[in-house]
Amino acid sequence: MKHVTIKDVAKKLNVSISSVSRALNNKPDIKKETRELILKTAEDMGYTPNPIAKHLSERKSYIIGAVVPELMSEYFSQVVIALQDFLSSNGYQLIVMHSDENPELELKNVKTLIRNMVDGLIIAPVVGNMNKSFYLEKQKQDFPIVFMSRVSSSYPASKVIFNNTKWSFFATEHLIRQNYKKIYHLSGYKGMSVTKERVYGFEKALKKHKIPKERYKIIETGLNAEEGMEAIEDLIFNHDLPDAFFCVNDMVALGAIKKLKENGYKVPEDVAFIGFTETLMAELVTPQLSSVKQPTYKMAETAGKLLLEIINDNTTEVKTVVLNGELNIRNSSINPKSNIL
């Protein structure tokens, strides 16, 4: 029942505590035989180190704090779970808090985490990254922070982000190549860096293929299915439906598709769709939803690695990792009228 400590091992062998500690930590200044004897008896006695004591002694909590905007979506919940996984297999623990897209709550959470002596922070900031100045201050004080996902490539801090522009370009170009003539983009919140980047990729593809202004539109939405539905309602009301949509995420796409179906439209015959940040749902709906898959595990693992590097190697070097995804074409964006095979 009671945990055996190095003291117990020391007593049993009539050696000092320090020798046991040395043996256990593979320190050089100890005789081979004593080390092996100590290791063996420690093993036999069922000794396991007490992490808390270690942490106190090392003045490290081995706890990482993470703040994400929300935890309802498949994306962030998977990222967080992956982060847990990565950190715990590296001897760290994770405390997650979510800011509910609210900058004040985000700041409060970050402060709580710092108060709880986390060794570092991983942050996916809310729309607009409102707490920038606080973070810059902390970074200046050499507090380890890594940003994730919701931050632009120019942001002056270590970060891991997704190449939104590139993949939004590909997604849009795919629609163009499918011969869709009028393409609308349901964009998410204007203030979000990811929105800006995806809009940029969208426009870049249109420009490349010389699509005139009358043939595309960017419509600001939220990030949930309801907001996809609302956008469609408006467009139907205004008799302004395109023949293809590129959506900021799968939820918005699915909401939009649902509303169109309810109104008697067919997907992709009447209106085609491509989503983003692929969810499990993409393959289960009819028609299957084309989407851009983002690597959740990779995102978490990279952010974790960057942070642990900062913590352990005491680097101040700012590193930016840009992740790639994959474009998964499914039936929702295949033009039956197109000649392309």
Added chain:
Amino acid sequence: MKHVTIKDVAKKLNVSISSVSRALNNKPDIKKETRELILKTAEDMGYTPNPIAKHLSERKSYIIGAVVPELMSEYFSQVVIALQDFLSSNGYQLIVMHSDENPELELKNVKTLIRNMVDGLIIAPVVGNMNKSFYLEKQKQDFPIVFMSRVSSSYPASKVIFNNTKWSFFATEHLIRQNYKKIYHLSGYKGMSVTKERVYGFEKALKKHKIPKERYKIIETGLNAEEGMEAIEDLIFNHDLPDAFFCVNDMVALGAIKKLKENGYKVPEDVAFIGFTETLMAELVTPQLSSVKQPTYKMAETAGKLLLEIINDNTTEVKTVVLNGELNIRNSSINPKSNIL
């Protein structure tokens, strides 16, 4: 930068460390004025307690371990996130591991967690609860364990479970009342307690309404969409389709629906569906999927509460909490041919 400690506060006020400790912990044996003075200066100096030192001194890690069978599904990822949330707002942390439905891995994880000195465990065991004897042993040693979700109501330990029988009964009865004549159940793995309970509720409803054996069937499946699809393939091949399915979960239902649609069947006109353990998807697919909603936050919160009670009050009383859900009827199980309004 450097954290201020009780020592610093004590030095500043020329009082002893113990007085500061007493004041901070609202102990009785201290003069009001000194307490207030101490509290005020501590506040002013920006003192925050070092949890690690506290934990070491109290011989408690304030860490809870959780082992769940998987983390890919919406259900368990939400439960785990809710657990995190509940525990951290009660001063505890959570380490989650998943067993991938593998009993050996489950045991290994549990042992790892115990070695890391968690104060207690929350376990959703794999199919068949293969590590029962190990857990019973631990419980006998007064190690705090609470079970969750994957365990039968007779299991001799504190637990929080869902009333599968009851809600499977309701789901089935709903199909019967919709005048569906032939009803099949895609059941999940036979060995799972939840499967058994849901099968029991299914049969109970059939019995109550005197449905003869020829008009129902129980088909063992897995828990994923693929397995729902496979089941349907077999049934189509054997020309053995019922007019309604009750499925062990939404994923199986969605897979099955997809396969049926691909083969030209209409839902619910040709075949009706009701799922279980409702997911976000239920409202987004066409037709919307009827399902039984299970409370994820409540499940986590209750399990957390039970465990903290055991840890803090040193109760040995075995408590079982049975949670209820709600039956959400949507279009996938509304019989257009039925006369019921």
Added chain:
DNA sequence: TTGTAGGCGTTATCAC
């Protein structure tokens, strides 16, 4: 009511 001293389990800095 307050202070002293020892302990929680480790690590690390000294001597020897």
Added chain:
DNA sequence: GTGATAACGCCTACAA
């Protein structure tokens, strides 16, 4: 090579 000993920050008898 090895063993005392202090320190990490906090709690708690016990003594004053």
